[in-house]
Amino acid sequence: MSSESAPSAPAPKKRDPILLVDDEASLLEIFVSALSSEFECTTATSSREAEFILRKKEFKVVIADxxxxxxxxxxxxxRAREEYPHMQRILVTGYMKPEMLLRSVNEAALFRYLLKPVSLTELVKVTSEAVKLHDQSVAE
Incomplete structure (x- = not known):
């Protein structure tokens, strides 16, 4: 087969960077497998590690347990809201009282919260929406 007849491969789509923070490595792996085809995933197993990573690289979305x-x-x-106001924030939680949730949403200006067990379809959809909002807020 000559090289002239081979179709040229399209350039790989640039994936948007997101940060996933959870102390459960198995859950991080599941999230990464669901999100990595669409997004460039970086993981952290603690908020301290995540804060260190945020100083080194920019992310459009952070998803934290x-x-x-x-x-x-x-x-x-x-804290992430204060330092990185354009980065969208998603909280994953197993349980939260409604009044605590409302306060949390306001204090962190959450884009969304997801209740465990998280639907992976919902996770991908919400993350995509958060990336779009990030891009709009940066463009303004």
Whole structure:
């Protein structure tokens, strides 16, 4: 087969960078497998590790678990809002009282929260919407 007849492969689509934060490595793996075809995924297993990563690289979206040892995801997302206002924030939680959830959504200006067990279809959809909102807020 000559090289002239071979179709040229399209350039690979640039994937948007997202950060996933959860102390459960198995859950991170599941999330990465669901999201990696659409997004460039970076993972952290603690809020401290995530804050270190955020200083090194820009992300469009951060998805953080609520309850983790060594600092909860909600506090991390509140700090992330202050330092990286355009980065969209998604909280994953197993349980939260409605009044606490409302306060959390306001304090961290969450894009969305997802209840465990998280539907992977919903995770991909919500992450895509968050990336679009990020791009709109940066363009303004």
């Amino acid at each position: 609520h309850l983790m040892p060594g600092g909860n995801g909600m506090s991390f997302l509140v």
